[in-house]
Amino acid sequence: MQGQDRPRRLVVAARRGGELIDLAIAQPGDELVVADSPEGRRVLRHSAAHVVAKAITRLWPGTQLGVGPATEDGFFYDVALPGGLRLSDEDLARIEEEAKQIVQADEPFERLDVSLSEARELLRDQVFKREILDRIARGEDELDAAAGATVSLYRTGGDFVDLCRGPHVPRTSSIGALRLLRVSGAYWRGDEHGPQLQRVAGTAFETESALEAWLSQLAEAERRDHRRRGVEQRLFFFPGEIGGGLPVFEPDGAWIRYRLEDFSRRLHFSAGYLPVWTPHVTRGALFELSGHLGWYRESMYPPMELDGQEYFLKPMSCPMHLLAYRQHPRSYRELPLRLFELATVYRYERSGTLHGLARVRALTQDDAHIFCRPDQLADELAGVLDLVQRLFGAFGLEDFDAELSTRPAKSVGSDEDWEFATTAARDALERSGLTYRVAPGEGAFYAPKIDLHLRDAIGRRWQVSTVQVDLQLPQRFELTYQSASNRLERPFMVHRALYGSVERFLAILLEHFDGVLPPWMVRTPVRVLPVAHDATPWAQGVVAALERRGVGAAVVPPDETLGVRLRRARSERVPFIIVVGGRDVEAGTVGLTRPDRTQVRDVPLDAMLEEVVAAVAMPEVG
């Protein structure tokens, strides 16, 4: 019977010479692609997108189809309904129902290779498809230029034809499970000045159980959502009166960010960085000089007028740090000079992109700028990468990788400088032992950069640190130093932020640890619950002993049942929960629930103190 529970692996496509092709034209020797592989799922989801397009066309004849690709874990199809009709959630359910019927009908996907003019004829009512055909005809899409004068269409059942490169699953029944998730707006070709389309997004899996597993993973991510933790643990909130993306931290939340900031300061000062402090507001002249007003103005808060001058909130601190460098003539002996500041900066993020603490309009960067000689550059970059690993290691975060982005097509700076800086970055990466990949042409126009991504407890990747070698600002600010041979030389400058932003890093930590943060970050890491009144004096004694050792602790008296108090302590993510009852009063012991939620009973007071005191100490940075 077991064999029937586990169906044979379904083959949905084939691969020949690295290229995915339809199963129908597969020959012996081609590699088979199964449905439950990453590639197989892409094919299956792409086919699901077609099925959805067909379903929408059936429900609303005359629908204009845009594009419908597979995405990282699903698919979408962009459509324009006749008469500019907007889709609602109820419509989504109808579309899903219709699509499932098409899947059940087990219609074949049939490929037709036709000439451009035949394609135009077949798709004459589809304005977006005709536009794509025009682009193909003009050879604007490199991939298609090679395809020559024919294009491929896919016929799904007898009554639906769509322009598509393919490949597709052989029959619609290969789509084991399909779910539509949301409808949203999208622009034709991603251009916000172009026509507005409606994006119907969903996902598909080879089996219903695989879909369920994915949905429950989504639910887990939602359960861990840091915005929810923020409310339940009274850490922070976003008052409507202040405005989108501008958080207020309550005492327990502010405590946590202070600890993050203190840890950052300690780490940086121990690594030879020097503090600077710069204001939040500046005359526009500074950002003229830096060039930011030219290319970054859209992301800045608009200016305030004062004494006939324009003042701006700073979106970054680098120009001010450059002034701090320039304030004195510098000798090569002073370099490297590493200037560090935890600076809150203000950026105008578009309202739709704001997301809890992960995307805010007031963010605090652990920002530093390193000014150094060319011969120091590689060492400095390696030093930054070492610091990053020590920083994240202190939180138990060790699963991360780097990305080196090189010179883009449009850039400033000399070929030699780009070459030199990029080589130094690659050298530093090699020395760091980090796994990294190169993203050609993805660098900023003024800098090659190294980005660090970390993977959290439920497998999501987050971009955190960024390191850039700036090839523009030292020149714009005419920075110099006196070299050993008594000449004025231009220093290299490195921008770097390790947390990225304190707010965003806190969001990542909250989701990674499901709210149970490392005890050293928490204001009151211990809560003591006496079982009944007769244990209250002992509970108070335990708290007093903890406080003598500098540990924040509080008693919750037995006015409520133990179950209620435990439940609250857990939902508020108190790292250490101590229960004391008659037995403990007699023996001088406690019952301890640890941050990882393991429990031990009858722990002698001193043993508990030793464990807790060690856990609440800020990690060593050496």
Add this chain to the structure above:
RNA sequence: GCCCGGGUAGCUCAGUCGGCAGAGCAGCUCACUCGUAAUGAGCAGGUCAGGGGUUCGAGUCCCCUCCCGGGCUCCA
């Protein structure tokens, strides 16, 4: 900014066809004194986001504004 959804008690939400404003949790009072995730009873709590309109009558229907959430790189 644009598309979709939402805004009702401190929080989470229900409110049917337009006909007296509801529940759970939290808060307060009282009783209960409990060994690892919700004890019971009572009390109090509202400009139904704001403005305008339709109507005998609007939380509910229409319009405008504000705010919140999701989505908007993926290119046949």
